[in-house]
Amino acid sequence: MNDHLLSLIVAAPALAALVVMFLPDGARQAIRWVSLLGASVSLLGSIYALATYDSARAGLQRVEDYPIVPSMGVHLRLAQDGWGGPLLLLTGVIIFAGVLASWTVSKRDKEYFVLLLVLVSGVLGVFVSQDLLIFFLFYEVAVLPMYLLIGIWGASHAVPAKGPFQAAWKAFAVGDKQYAAMKLTLMLLVGSAAIMAAIFVLYLQAGATSFDLAHLAATSYDRDTQIIVFPLIWLGFGTLAGVFPFHTWSPDGHASAPTAVSMLHAGVLMKLGAFGVMRVGMVLLPEGTHFWVPVVGAVAAVNILYGALCAMSQTDLKYIVAYSSVSHMGVVMLGAATLTPAGWDGAVFQMVAHGIMTGLFFALVGIVYERAHTRAIAKMGGFATVMPGVAVFFTLACLSSLGLPGTAGFVSEFVVFLAAWRSGHLIWTIAGVLGAFITAIYVLRATRAIFWGPGPSDDFHELSDARRTEWGALIILGTSLVALGVWPRLLLDPIDVGTLTHLARLVPGVVR
């Protein structure tokens, strides 16, 4: 069955971007509708792809293979495995909601949508690439537009110079949007350099004939190589996944980024990092993984607890959400580190669940920020009176983030922690559950501070509830969150198919 569906899904946003590029500057509506069209093609395509994935047959499906540099074995090889469908769907949902949430962007809107769509094409490409070099190229396509998106459309704020390293504050305006964009890009590029090195080591050791992931996975690398290369991949991709202590681009980056960019970045891009660690690092390097996994798991536990604790004393709404992302990405890495089917299922499910949840969060924060012109929680209060709908969705996002049963967040956290506990990592689990409890503290505190209490003060006279397209974004994200929480097998079953295929190489016992 080759219907070129995957090419379509990946290319649709890029094509839409191309069309948008040729639209006249003033065509506001046309720009938005074309972008939305591109996003919807990806969304619907990914739903169809997920629905028609043959779980019984498992493995790679809808394989498309176009040679690019045959002499080096570089092929544009797209295929969908068990993980591909759910992650495509996540990306589709987020970009669709993201375009809707960006409807009111007024500054250089054409360029904005072009970059947004190009970025999404990159993300979609990563999830279905079966060729490591192409995987990496898509990865870069997804990462780089972020620089412009934050640097041009972002928001700045000042961070006072303190501490032993305040000399650095002289050189950069810390908290400035260009600073955030630059830090994010540079940190991710350093990570990319590590990945690149690792890719070439793998390629050469595998005979320098092909970048095909299946071929690379079938090669057995010697133990020392694996032990050296695995950390390169873990930290390289891990930087994007917010692995402690390489997470610091995330709070500043997310806080400075415009709404839809934060949504995409925290919602989808951070998942690329975790996906890369699992799909490339762990699957290709079993011995290296087994050697390093205690460290990976311990750092993940640190991430969960550290992110949550840091979030607790933030005063800026976006920072809270950003640190909560750092914390929740720890759950993904923790699940990955268990090396059990349940842990991996939970990890991938958490990618989707957290993606949607944090997308919803940032959409809401964007709405609040646009109306209130401040992100300082201390200044807000009583917003539920004038924006009840936003308050409802915010509460929903909070509940999912603290892992309430019936929302997607519960499923992934429960499965991951259960897997971690069951595989004997009691300390990690305790740290993780404590992190989830602290999440409950800070999200509810924020909700109370922003939405509850007597009506808003006179400073906020422009407050209003969500508007048409914003409703669209909120409803799509909120519904997905609840639907996945009530019936997680929608995604968990296909994810499990992928998990078993990939995990078989690491843990020989789990062959189906």
Added chain:
Amino acid sequence: MSATLGFGVVAACALLSAVFVVRAVDLIRAVLWLGITLVATAALYAMLGASFLAGVQLLLYVGGVMTLMVFGVMITRRHEGIAPTATDTVRPVRGAVVAAALFGLVAAAIVNTEGLDEAPARALAPLTLADLGRSILVEHLLAFEALSLLLLAAIIGAVVIARRRDPGPLDEPTEASR
């Protein structure tokens, strides 16, 4: 023996005049000293059995390039700066040290290379002009053509670069002329 003596004379001429080339204050003189070096080199070519090359050297270099150089000097200034700067005392020493180091190293390498002066295993047939011509126009025709193209490009490039455009930049000192 006579060949060695001849080589010695030629080499001495070349080196001595080369030293004058780099030391002469007056540029016209430097150009003329270079001419002598080039002539000595041409003589060396002839001694090494490359008579055609010697001819080309004389024609092209001594005839063409030297003339160009003289014109170049005439268009611009004849002397280097009037007031010597601080670097002027450091620079000759530095240059001399570096040049001597280079010479020392390469010369040592040459002297230490064994079997450099042994006669080749089989006698070499002298290279005739016909051989040369065939080589150029048959074996290396492509390179030859490319070279001619390069020369053409260089000529056009030189003309374009040196062509006087509007009188402006010459007459009024621009911001760039610091």
Added chain:
Amino acid sequence: MTLSHCLLLATALFSIGVYGLLTRRHAIAVLLSVELMANAANICFVAFSRFRGGSGQLFALFALALTVAEVAVGLALVILLYRSHRDTRIDLASEMKL
């Protein structure tokens, strides 16, 4: 007259050229030094051709042509330099500094 003699001579000429390159400030003088160095290289070609065979002469011929081209362009540049700076001392031209 042996190969090593020729090579030593070439080395000496080259080193003198380097000395000139490093010490002279007038653009044309620098050009002259470069000529010396090119000449030294040519001597090597011819000497190897004489004592070891091969197409060294051919190379020397081509190199000669290249040198001529270089001189033409170089002089043009010197003239341009003179026009823009009213001077031909290369250490005054520090536009390459960021």
Added chain:
Amino acid sequence: MTRPIVLALVGLFAPAAAALLLAVAPALRRRGTPAAALTILGSVASFGAALLLLADRLHGGPAALATVPWLRSGDSVIAEIGVCADGVSASMLVVVTLVALCVQVFSLGYMHDEQPPSFGRYFTYHALFLFSMNVLVLAPNLLQLFGGWELVGVTSYLLIGFYFRKPSAARAAVKAFWVTKFADMGLLFGLFVLFAATGSFRWDAHLAPAVATAVTLLFFLAVVGKSAQFPLHVWLPDAMEGPTPVSALLHAATMVAAGVFLIVRANPLFEQSETTRNVMLIVGAGTALFAACLALVQSDIKKVLAYSTCSQLGYMVAALGAGSMMGGFFHLTTHAFFKALLFLAAGSAIHAVHSNEIDDMGGLAKRMPWTGAAFVIGALALAGIPGFSGFFSKDLVLEAVEHRLGHVPWIALLGTAFLTAFYMGRVVVVAFFGAPSGEKAAHAHEAGWSMRGPLVVLAALSLLGGAFTAPFARLHGEPYALHLGVGPVLAAALALGGFALAYRVYGADRRAAPAVLEGLSKVARSRAVNRFYEFGFHRVALVVSSGLAWTDRYLVDGLINMIGYETLEGGRRARPLQTGLAPDYVLAVVLGVVGLAAWAVAQ
């Protein structure tokens, strides 16, 4: 699908349908009245199904279980969801749906003055709550029970914070959620341990003794949170910030009883650990006595009832700790009826007087005879006066506890019975008899039938609930015979004494403050336990958190900034190397050549 399954599903999804409809149709919700109608309709359907289910069970119908795999990983099913229709769930479902229905009908009158949108919101929350509670009650395994457990926690949070504009309500809602969520970690870890040991979330597993103790102690931590046992009881009095019907339903009759329900459900596990049961006995009896003492000095009628709830939940926990599932569960049932009745009657009084303070009331029985009668019946039932439902259930509890741990818990519970009668007597005397204390109390009048009806139903149940004892015992397969031993007689006598004393003290002077109680109210005002938690949060957690945030900003990120800064500085320092002068570059090239030559020679 068998009949019990269908009935259970109807019971489960009727309120769910109402909640879902109200959630997706804001127009319906904002109109208010349709929302109430839908919610009540859902509750009626749910209640009807529950009654049929219970009737079937009483006539010996089979227990039924229907599940579908919910989480799968690899070849194994991790968790299932579904419904379990057996005696325990059927009787609990009846109690829950009945009280919910009463409270919802009562709310029609009580919340009448709300704006339509918030009226609709209120009923939407109620539908959501009933669904969540039914998820918990009908759970076929402990994981689903946990799901329902968390969901009722959220609806509790939403309902406590219903008056979200009031800062105190907002604080109370969040506090309730935090405290119970903290305790819920126990349940979560208990599930982990259970799953690691048995590979499932069933409550009838056989465990090694150490594992059983670990699991049940962890579960009990969650019970302590949810059922407001010492020392995690602090949220319940604050939760009285919610509307009074909410207090009646969630924070008296059903949700707080979920903890007790968990023990009943997981009784096979709890039976395996003597240690846990002793802990339960001590905590339960201790809480009963402690909360009863605090109830003595509250002046807010709802707070009296709240502490009373803590105290009665302590009874249930102690009974279960003594191994009497029947006693604990039956006391849960009767308590649900009479405590809901008390809260609703109190709500009716509050509605009339517009104040929670008993000092603002007085003489209400004359002006509001229905309410007064209802409250008195509730008080008598709560105190365990013979003939009322509370008597029968307390009898079971006391009988079970009597010989355990050297009679100490038993004595504590008997003391509690006395105190219970005393504080209820105080409220009855001060609020409902004597002269009205002000304008409002003097002009208080009975509300409409929507508020009176539920009172009548619940009063009847509180009065006659004792009649259910035998069928209840049969349902759970335990022998039952009423026997008047020392315990019940003593308890009844103490209760009567408590009432008498209350009448003596407060009948003459409604503001009387015996010296003993002075000390107690000092203790109550000091809020020692609360302050301990506040200290923990503000002085420990927040300080650690802001320290870490500072570290992250200025050390971790500072280090990264520093790397960037040093790179820039390095560039700046290296910059003079680039002079822009051609001779310098030439020198560099030549030096490079010399270097290469040296390297070549050295080779």
